[in-house]
Structure formats: structure tokens, C-alpha cells
Amino acid sequence: MLKLPNQRATSVALAAAAGAAALSFALLAGTSATAAAPPSVSGSPEGAFTRIADFYGAYIDAVYDGDGRTADRLRAAYLSEPLQRELRQWEEANHADGVLRAQNVPLRWKVTSVDSGMGKTNAAVALTWSGNSTTTVHVQADLQTRKITSIGD
Numbered sequence: 001m002l003k004l005p006n007q008r009a010t011s012v013a014l015a016a017a018a019g020a021a022a023l024s025f026a027l028l029a030g031t032s033a034t035a036a037a038p039p040s041v042s043g044s045p046e047g048a049f050t051r052i053a054d055f056y057g058a059y060i061d062a063v064y065d066g067d068g069r070t071a072d073r074l075r076a077a078y079l080s081e082p083l084q085r086e087l088r089q090w091e092e093a094n095h096a097d098g099v100l101r102a103q104n105v106p107l108r109w110k111v112t113s114v115d116s117g118m119g120k121t122n123a124a125v126a127l128t129w130s131g132n133s134t135t136t137v138h139v140q141a142d143l144q145t146r147k148i149t150s151i152g153d
Contacts, residue, residue, distance in 0.1 A: 048121045048141035051078060052148060053111040056099075056125055056139075063097065064105045075099070080147040087151070101137055101153055104129060111139075119143050 043050035055078040062070040075084060087098035096103045106127035114122040125137040140150040 046146075048143050048146045049111075049113050049116075049123060051146045052121070052123045052125070052139050052141050054078075055148060056109055056111055059099055060106060060109055063100070078148055080142070080145070080149045083147075083149055083151065099137075099151060100127060101135065101151075102127070102129070114138075116143065120149070 043054060045051075055074060059071055059074050059078075062068075062074060075087075079087070090098040100106065106129055108128040110126045110128075112124045112126070114124050116122065119142060121141050121143055123139045123141075125139055126134050127137065128134050135153075138150075138152050139148060141148045
């Protein structure tokens with residue numbers, strides 16, 4: 001006597017066939033059958049490079065929100081004293097924010113490690129403005145103190 005598959009076996013077989021069909025279609029269409037990974041951010045309080053990224057992220061948020069008090073506190077916490085003095089002079093002469101090297105607030109930012117050596121780490125901070133124009137700020141931090149010691153064009 002012929003024995004037919006039970007309902008569960010039939011459901012599993014149909015689901016497998018549908019999955020294989022979807023994967024085949026995705027491969028033919030040149031798309032991925034998996035969802036994009038959610039964005040993530042990571043760091044370490046021990047690394048000078050991470051401190052540069054943390055500072056720029058928090059500083060831009062504070063300036064964007066119009067929170068000058070928080071921006072000042074971030075400068076005090078992350079920037080060396082000599083750099084803070086240098087930035088005040090630069091800002092007075094240029095009538096702009098010395099950290100951002102601009103009068104406006106960027107819409108996006110990206111910090112990229114450039115190199116490390118001789119007790120310093122260097123990073124390029126790409127700032128994206130309205131209209132998708134981008135400027136790059138070069139930042140240096142001390143590996144021992146993890147303080148930002150230099151910001152330049």
C-alpha cells in the first residue's frame with residue numbers, strides 16, 4: 001500500500017523549496033538573500049585613536065544641539081592645555097570653531113587612523129557638510145595621556 005507523507009513533512013518540503021527558490025532568484029538578480037548587518041560602533045577607553053573618534057562624535061553632537069556648556073567640558077576633558085590655548089587664538093583670528101575649522105556644524109563625520117609612532121597617533125577626520133562637500137581635519141593625540149595635542153587643516 002502506498003504511504004503518503006504526513007502534513008508536517010509536506011510543510012517542511014514546501015518551505016525548503018520556497019527558500020531555495022528565493023535564494024536562486026536573489027543570485028540571479030544579483031542581490032543578497034541576507035539582510036544587511038545593523039550599524040555598530042565600538043571603541044576602548046585605553047586607545048588614543050578611539051578617544052579622537054569619541055571626542056569628535058560627542059563634540060559635534062553638542063555643537064549641533066547648541067549645547068556650548070557640554071562642548072566646553074568635552075574640550076577640557078579631551079584636549080591638552082596647550083591645544084586649548086592654541087584653539088582660542090585660532091578662533092579669535094578666524095571667527096570659527098577651531099575643532100571643526102568652520103562656522104557651521106557638519107552633518108556627518110568619519111575618523112580614520114593614519115598612523116602611530118614616536119608616542120603619538122594620527123587620524124584624519126572627514127567632515128561632511130550640507131551639499132555633500134567634505135573637508136578633512138588632521139588630528140594628533142598622545143599615546144600616553146590619550147589627550148588630543150594637535151588639530152590642523
